[in-house]
Amino acid sequence: MRLTGAVPNFLVFAALIAVAVIADLTGNPYIVTLATKVAIFGLAGVGLNLALGYGGLVSFGHAAFFGLGGYVAAILASHAASGAPVVTFPFTMMGTNEMLAIWPFAILVAGFAALVIGALSLRTTGVYFIMVTLAFAQMLYYFAISWPTYGGEDGLSFYVRNTFSGANTFAPLQFFGICAAVLGITMILVALLTQSRFGLALRAAKENETRVIASGIKPFAIRLTAFVLSGMVAGLAGALFADLNRFVSPAMLSWHMSGEIMIFVILGGVGRLAGPVAGAAVFIALEYLLGPVSDHWQALLGLMLILIVLFAPKGLMGLALGRRGHV
């Protein structure tokens, strides 16, 4: 049962790698970049899915964590370029352009933000939760716009992609490899987590809160943990996204970004491990194929989404796999 459940997830991941490798061999670096984008957006979606799919926490504010991760990467990289310390009090911290040094900071900052936002938002449920997470993300968005030190509304660019020892991050396929490896490892960790006692408690709290409380588990702590982990993964994805573009802007924190991450999850299938990756792939492919056809491709996307919600509520992977179980 578990094996048959794991096969579609593996197939989605393998297909993404195959597309990138074939595109690189046939001399299509642009397609490799698109595949990298799918891996990064998929990663953000895998993060959101932890809260949304398994925990039933409909967060409409994950752009906050995605954007914070991105800003951490860009700020550290720009300080490394200028040589000025990031902070001098209470200790001196210099910038860095080593990805392995940047990622823990991005994860920590996003995780801390998720802890604060989660602790406040989880006091509410249902539509309140959706609106409150959305509002807190919007607060960070407006803060980023009105805080001039790191570019304000114009965003912040850094000219050299951060380094990863042993790899040339400027080669499209190698950067894709880094992103895909992060995605693969995260998916394995999420799979282990969701099948652990913690994961079972999280899913149980979604299905029947009263019973979970009756069996001695506090849903708040479980949910908050899931929310923080979810934010951390989104933050890591944001750091990779900043590196992909070598640019961050408040748009990464905007509610359109939150909506898009949510679309990846729902398009692919809520609560399916590789669902967000499939969803991101379809989204990027649509953008790539429809974009040149019409400037108004987003209207077509909107119509398609409405049809999916009304007639295929289990997402594309649900549609493809019929009624087989969720993993």
Added chain:
Amino acid sequence: MLLLAEQVLNGLQYGMMLFLMAAGLTLVFGVMGLINLAHGSLYMVGAFACAAVAAATGSFWLGLAASLAAAAALGAMVEIVVIRRLYSRDHLDQVLATFALILVFSEGTRWLFGSFPLYLSLPPVLSGAMTLPGGLVYPAFRLAIIFIGAMVAVGLFWLIGRTRLGIRIRAGEADREMIAALGVDIAKLYTMVFALGAALAGLAGALVGSVQSVQVGMGEPVLILAFVVIVIGGIGSIRGALIGALLVGMTDTLGKALLPGLFARFMEASAATSVGSALASMLIYVLMALVLIWRPTGLYGARA
């Protein structure tokens, strides 16, 4: 002192505009249990309808009527075609479908009107300034917005509290099976409530479009502020929406006006401006967080 009075009036005007948005949203939440992200699109459609009709006929008042009619008609149409199928779904489906509606409406409007902002000219009666008691000179149109907002508030309280339709709406909120069993056409009632909320959003869009500009995407920042208002006021409560809207309008306006000056007393001017304005932009969300800690279901909310 005059400056402060002017900012208070600005806050009042902003709050009234937010109330027009939040009232419709909170009604739809309360009665149908639906989260409607596309409410901001109805605001935008109202503004564009007003701009287009005012430009074609030369009459601002016809434009204003058109904004109400267009938003209400579009609201009823969307309710019948899409929204109606979402009442029984979970909030996730509602969020996705109404987010998709935003994409459709925004691109549709851009396709019809282009990406450039439109500007409305005010009728002569309202385009001047009025001198208020105490010597404050204030734009007449902004006073008109405050007046219209207050009238709508009174009208809504009367409608919900004193009329047959209001009784049905409140009954639908409490127990939709029971009221359907009593012979009320619940589908028609829902369409009417949705169209009413849409009309209020369209009116708000037309009024704000006359002060600022009319452009694609204008509804989205207002929508999120309306969410903050509803979280503060409590879902389903018109009174909560009014109190919340005034609180948010005042906090935002006064914060933006006063904070930079406050920081300038103990910081150098340029740093005070940037810190003050950055903090002022976060103030309403801090207000929301405080209300959440104190009362998770909002000031007047009964249920989550």
